Amino acid sequence: MSQMEDLCVTDCERCPALVDSRSRIVNGVGPGDADLVFVGEAPGAQEDERGEPFVGRSGDVLNDALRDVGLARADVRITNCVRCRPPENRNPTSDELDNCEGYLQTELDRIDPELVVTLGKVPSERLLDRSVAVTEEAGDVVDARIGDSSRRVLISVHPAATLYDRSQRETFTDAIARAADLAGVRETDGGQTSLGDY
Ligand code: URA
Numbered sequence: 001m002s003q004m005e006d007l008c009v010t011d012c013e014r015c016p017a018l019v020d021s022r023s024r025i026v027n028g029v030g031p032g033d034a035d036l037v038f039v040g041e042a043p044g045a046q047e048d049e050r051g052e053p054f055v056g057r058s059g060d061v062l063n064d065a066l067r068d069v070g071l072a073r074a075d076v077r078i079t080n081c082v083r084c085r086p087p088e089n090r091n092p093t094s095d096e097l098d099n100c101e102g103y104l105q106t107e108l109d110r111i112d113p114e115l116v117v118t119l120g121k122v123p124s125e126r127l128l129d130r131s132v133a134v135t136e137e138a139g140d141v142v143d144a145r146i147g148d149s150s151r152r153v154l155i156s157v158h159p160a161a162t163l164y165d166r167s168q169r170e171t172f173t174d175a176i177a178r179a180a181d182l183a184g185v186r187e188t189d190g191g192q193t194s195l196g197d198y
């Protein structure tokens with residue numbers, strides 16, 4: 001079994017409401033040894049249809065912010081607290097978050113990234129186990145106990161927040177740039193030749 005397959009949940013019936021509402025289980029994507037792991041809340045309609053996290057409008061915002069720091073989506077791992085789409089896109093319940101927690105912990109343990117980035121309130125509060133004011137705390141880095149491991153976590157607003165409130169755009173892009181720097185994965189502009197070189 002490949003490392004990627006090893007990180008996939010192929011069959012789970014722990015949450016009756018989600019078994020009814022999902023088309024499929026949406027597993028994380030990206031390298032099994034990524035330095036940077038982004039954790040969202042739960043799949044939405046497009047993610048449920050395509051079987052991949054963050055492929056709708058929020059995904060476009062995330063992809064753009066990654067590109068701004070020289071990263072491709074394929075360079076990072078992208079996953080969710082809950083792997084099945086909740087009905088009508090409601091927030092996952094605490095039971096559903098509990099049921100899926102072990103999968104996320106195992107995924108993080110296997111990948112052992114330099115940094116975990118929480119995208120929005122639900123994953124931030126879940127992984128930090130406290131209430132989080134995401135807009136005020138965006139860009140903050142904290143140590144969190146996740147399963148049996150201590151992990152560095154950077155708090156971010158959810159990319160969807162930038163679609164409803166343009167003022168959140170800079171908060172989001174700044175958090176992603178800080179995450180890339182802290183994880184040591186930011187691409188420097190090595191290809192640019194200055195006029196001084198001629
Ligand atoms: N929002 C999330 O939190 N996760 C997704 O996969 C898509 C949108």
